[in-house]
Amino acid sequence: MTTAKRIAALAIAGTLAAAGLSGQDFTVRTSVDRNPVALNERFTLSIEISGKGANSAQDPELPVIGAFASFLGSGSSQNISFVNGRMSTSKVFQCYYVATAVGKYQIPPVTVTADGKAVSSAAIDFEVMAAGAQGQGQTQARNAAPGQAAAQGEGPAEGDLFLRASVDRRKVYPNEPVIVTYKLYTRVNVANLSVSKMPATAGFWAEDFDMPQQLQTSHEILDGKQYTVATVRRTALFPMVSGTRAVDPLVLDCDVHVRSRSRDPFADFFDDSFFFGGKTVRRQIRSKPISIEVQPFPETGKPAGFSGLTGRFRISASADKRDVKTNEAITYKVTVEGDGNIRQIPAPEIVFPSDFEVYPPKTSETVTRSGAGISGRRTFEYVLIPRAAGDETLPPVRLSYFDASAAAYRTVSTEAIQLRVEQGAGGGYAGPAVTGLSKEEVRLVGQDIRFIKTADAPFRRAGAAAVPPAALWIGFGLPLAGLAAALARRRKLNRLAVDVAYARGSRASRAVRKRLAAAAGLMKPETQKAFYAEAAKGIQGFLGDKLNIAEAGMLSEDVSARLSARGVRPETIQAVFSCLNTCDMKRFSPETATQAEMKAFYGEVEKAVSRLERELR
Numbered sequence: 079m080t081t082a083k084r085i086a087a088l089a090i091a092g093t094l095a096a097a098g099l100s101g102q103d104f105t106v107r108t109s110v111d112r113n114p115v116a117l118n119e120r121f122t123l124s125i126e127i128s129g130k131g132a133n134s135a136q137d138p139e140l141p142v143i144g145a146f147a148s149f150l151g152s153g154s155s156q157n158i159s160f161v162n163g164r165m166s167t168s169k170v171f172q173c174y175y176v177a178t179a180v181g182k183y184q185i186p187p188v189t190v191t192a193d194g195k196a197v198s199s200a201a202i203d204f205e206v207m208a209a210g211a212q213g214q215g216q217t218q219a220r221n222a223a224p225g226q227a228a229a230q231g232e233g234p235a236e237g238d239l240f241l242r243a244s245v246d247r248r249k250v251y252p253n254e255p256v257i258v259t260y261k262l263y264t265r266v267n268v269a270n271l272s273v274s275k276m277p278a279t280a281g282f283w284a285e286d287f288d289m290p291q292q293l294q295t296s297h298e299i300l301d302g303k304q305y306t307v308a309t310v311r312r313t314a315l316f317p318m319v320s321g322t323r324a325v326d327p328l329v330l331d332c333d334v335h336v337r338s339r340s341r342d343p344f345a346d347f348f349d350d351s352f353f354f355g356g357k358t359v360r361r362q363i364r365s366k367p368i369s370i371e372v373q374p375f376p377e378t379g380k381p382a383g384f385s386g387l388t389g390r391f392r393i394s395a396s397a398d399k400r401d402v403k404t405n406e407a408i409t410y411k412v413t414v415e416g417d418g419n420i421r422q423i424p425a426p427e428i429v430f431p432s433d434f435e436v437y438p439p440k441t442s443e444t445v446t447r448s449g450a451g452i453s454g455r456r457t458f459e460y461v462l463i464p465r466a467a468g469d470e471t472l473p474p475v476r477l478s479y480f481d482a483s484a485a486a487y488r489t490v491s492t493e494a495i496q497l498r499v500e501q502g503a504g505g506g507y508a509g510p511a512v513t514g515l516s517k518e519e520v521r522l523v524g525q526d527i528r529f530i531k532t533a534d535a536p537f538r539r540a541g542a543a544a545v546p547p548a549a550l551w552i553g554f555g556l557p558l559a560g561l562a563a564a565l566a567r568r569r570k571l572n573r574l575a576v577d578v579a580y581a582r583g584s585r586a587s588r589a590v591r592k593r594l595a596a597a598a599g600l601m602k603p604e605t606q607k608a609f610y611a612e613a614a615k616g617i618q619g620f621l622g623d624k625l626n627i628a629e630a631g632m633l634s635e636d637v638s639a640r641l642s643a644r645g646v647r648p649e650t651i652q653a654v655f656s657c658l659n660t661c662d663m664k665r666f667s668p669e670t671a672t673q674a675e676m677k678a679f680y681g682e683v684e685k686a687v688s689r690l691e692r693e694l695r
Contacts, residue, residue: 110122110202113203120176127171128169145179245368250370251480255315260365262330262363265303269332269335271293283318285419285452311328328364389416391414392414393414403503414455415453419452426458428473589619597612603672607665611661613679621637638651
């Protein structure tokens, strides 16, 4: 072993001579920074030792490659990471060579020993080309990779920069989540990363995972080459219908620094863009589409009224009081929690006692996006008012779902809740509960005919008006006006109950104002992603309510056509979609928006929504 190698080995041993978990599993991987290389060109062989037993591993014996390369020197580095509370250590030996002979060769495996256990890396096929052929090959590689880095000008060689999309599964059931992870692989310096085009989610309900402001990087070896890897986006997609569905590509733009090449084997040690500048080119990279097979639910064992919910869920119910009086409000909560598409959990179908006045439920939800997937809870809160005394029972609430891991249907249920209703001070029927009557009839049961009291009336001249004519007309007109208003109100309530499109359109303005108010409270640099996400949800919800379409899988072409059919001007449509595109760009861009930018964008959203609201009437 040469003096340089001995010095490097002693430095690494001194740095990493901590008490390790000796004898445990570890891995050895080797990679080269470029392949092929030109004659007389320098290259780096990296030997990575990782795993729990890396600390106790002996120094590797360098491979014998003197037939085609000459050793220049070595260096080392250490990486310590914590994942889920566990520490892992890796050691990297970097050996520098210069190519000395043209031809195709093989770098033999490198063997490392720890406590008598030897582990070897894989061999690497290696090629040394003549200097002219190498330059031509790099040019051809750049021209042959437009899909990996499509832009004008010079750039990284083929395979040095690409975006990969991966899924945790390719065969699922409807509403079963598919976790899509987009990773950037690079062997060049990359800056100013931004989203050029978001993948369309037609046919999916999408839940995006929160990403850190600063991208976290790691190292991976693919095909004998070491890459710096960063996860740029992670999304859970819930397919809504069965069939083959495609996950569209994600398109990113970035600046790539192109280093100069030199025949001097020591030049790359000093090839730093900070000192010598260099050339920067703009590149566009995209992931490849992925096909997902969504198989239909099995018909065998399907429960009646199955809503298409997939996952694992629990259900519970509670009442804030068990002993109440008539006309006293009760808060009744039904909570569904578990793993799956929380936002798609339907409201439970409950048959309440007939002498209870029931108000529509208030719905709230909490969604948790973790490494394992999507989980959370959804709560339905009812206000019940008993109108008659007696013992009442709130029936069990059942929920059916499909457990994809077991390929079987499950039904969960709550316990029945017993209530004791006593007669309140406000009157009403105090006896046993009466069934088969309306609420007004229940209230009047038990009341006797009231005594009619007469009064002495003064005599008046025949033909004289007892009441002034004006007061008489007012007395007749007010009840009629009140009756007309009540009938109009009843017609509106009936229409709201049966006409979903009318109901959604009526609440659209209030809902979008509420969303925008929530977004205004997030108008800070540290909460910019939440601000743009809330603004996007407000606009999408407004469009869905006004057009009576589902927000999940909303297609821009379909929305634009519907708006045009409703008479919305093209410039208004363009303004709305411009706001949505800005939200998508800002949510996934690592750049930080200022408060002034968010305030100006908030004004644009308000203006676009107001114009759309006026033109849709």
